C-alpha cells in the first residue's frame with residue numbers, strides 16, 4: 240500500500256503553472272556549472288541570475304542541482320531501500336547502488352521510522368542540511384512502501400527539508416503521481432544508453448512484472464521505461480537530473496546521444512560520472528578489466544555535452560547513507576546507536592537564522608569574485624589552465640594540503656574561474672607524518688593542474704610538487720577560492736606576457752578507483 244500524499248494542494252498549484260516553467264527550463268542554460276554559449280551561470284551566482292523564480296527556489300539550496308550551493312549546503316541520504324529490480328555490470332549487490340555511490344560501500348540500513356529520527360537528529364546538528372535523498376542501497380522505487388513511508392514521515396516532521404529521489408527508472412512510470420503528490424521536486428534517473436544494443440553490454444537482466452528479461456529485450460524495456468518516466472516527471476514540472484556512468488569503449492561516445500535524448504525530454508541537468516572499476520569490487524566490469532575514464536577523457540565528454548545542456552561536475556558518487564557537504568562524509572557521527580542516544584532539538588527558527596548567514600557569505604563571495612574579475616578586463620590571452628584547491632567548504636581555501644581528502648578543480652581563463660570537477664585522494668598526512676606513497680597518488684590525481692591552492696603546506700610536499708611542475712600556492716590562505724584563483728591567474732598572465740615564464744600545457748590525471756576515502 241502506498242503512503243498518502245501530504246502536499247497535494249501545493250503539488251496541484253505547481254502543475255497549474257507548469258507550461259511556463261517548462262518553457263523557462265528549456266530556455267535556460269548554465270545551472271550546475273558555468274553555462275555554455277557564454278550565458279551567465281546561475282550556478283556560480285549568489286543571486287538567481289537568469290533563472291526564473293520558481294526554478295531558483297527549487298535549486299538555490301540544493302547541493303546537487305546548484306554547483307554554487309554545494310559549497311554551502313549539505314544533503315543526507317537514508318538507506319531505506321535495499322532491493323533492486325535490475326542488474327548493472329558495474330554493481331556488486333553486496334554493496335550500495337553504484338548509480339549514486341562508489342562501489343564497495345555498505346550503508347547501514349534503516350526502517351522508515353529510524354530514518355525519520357535520523358533526519359531530525361542531523362537537521363538539528365547540521366542546520367545547513369537542506370535536502371533528504373533516498374538513493375539506495377538498492378533502488379528506491381523497487382521498495383516503494385519504504386521509500387514513500389519515509390517521505391511521509393519526514394514531510395510531517397521536517398517540512399523545510401527538500402525531498403529527493405534517485406532511481407534506475409524501471410519502475411518510475413508507475414510512481415510518478417505518488418512522487419508528485421509528495422511534492423518531491425528533484426528526481427534523478429540513471430540513464431546510460433538509449434540504444435538497447437549498447438544497453439545489453441551494461442545490463443545482463445531486468446526484472447519486471449514477475450518476469451526476468453535478458454539481453455537486448457531487457458535493455459529495450461529499461462530505456463523505454465526510463466524515457467517515459469522522464470517525460471512524465473518533466474510534464475509535471477519536477478526537476479530531473481540524469482546520471483550517466485561513462486564506460487570507455489562501451490557507451491562513452493554514445494552518451495552524446497543520451498544527452499540529446501534527455502534534453503529533448505526536459506531534463507534539467509546531466510551528470511556524467513566516471514566508471515569506478517577495480518577487480519576487488521567483484522563487479523562484472525571490475526573482473527573483466529573494464530577501465531574507467533581518465534580525468535581528461537571525462538572532462539572532454541562533459542565539455543562536449545555542455546553546449547547542449549546544464550552539466551553537473553561536482554557529483555561525489557556518495558554512499559546511500561551519506562551525511563554532510565558533498566565533499567565530506569559525516570555518516571559515522573550518525574549511526575543508529577548514536578542517533579537513538581541523541582537529544583534532538585529540531586528548531587526551524589535557528590535553522591533559518593543559520594541559513595540566512597550562509598546567504599550573506601554567498602553574497603560576499605560573489606561580490607569579491609566580481610571585483611577581482613574586473614582586473615582581467617582587456618586581457619586578450621587564450622590561455623586556459625586548471626588549478627586545484629584544498630577546501631573544507633564555504634568557498635574558501637581553508638584546508639591544509641596534508642589533510643585534504645579531495646581537491647576541487649577550477650579552469651582559469653580570461654573569462655574567470657569555473658569549477659570543473661574534483662579529485663579524491665588518499666590522505667597525505669597520516670598521524671603527523673607525510674606518506675610518500677600517498678603524495679605520489681595526490682600528484683597523479685592533480686597532474687593536469689598548474690597550481691594547487693592550500694591553507695598550509697609542509698616543506699617536503701612543497702618541493703615534490705614543484706619538481707612535478709605544480710606550483711603550491713599558500714598566499715591566499717582562508718580567502719575566497721574564485722577571487723584568489725583569478726588574482727593568481729592575472730599574475731601568471733603578467734609573467735607570461737613579460738617573458739618571465741613560458742606557458743606549457745600539462746598532461747592527463749588519474750581518477751582514483753578506490754571505493755571510499757577514509758571515513759571522516
Ligand code: CLF
Nearest residue numbers: 303314339372403554555556557
Ligand atoms: Fe542525494 Fe542524489 Fe538527491 Fe543529491 S546525491 S539523491 S541528487 S540529494 Fe548528488 Fe551524491 Fe552525486 Fe547523487 S553528489 S551521488 S548527484
Ligand code: SF4
Nearest residue numbers: 323327330336337338
Ligand atoms: Fe546496483 Fe543500482 Fe544498478 Fe541496482 S540500479 S544493480 S543497486 S547499480
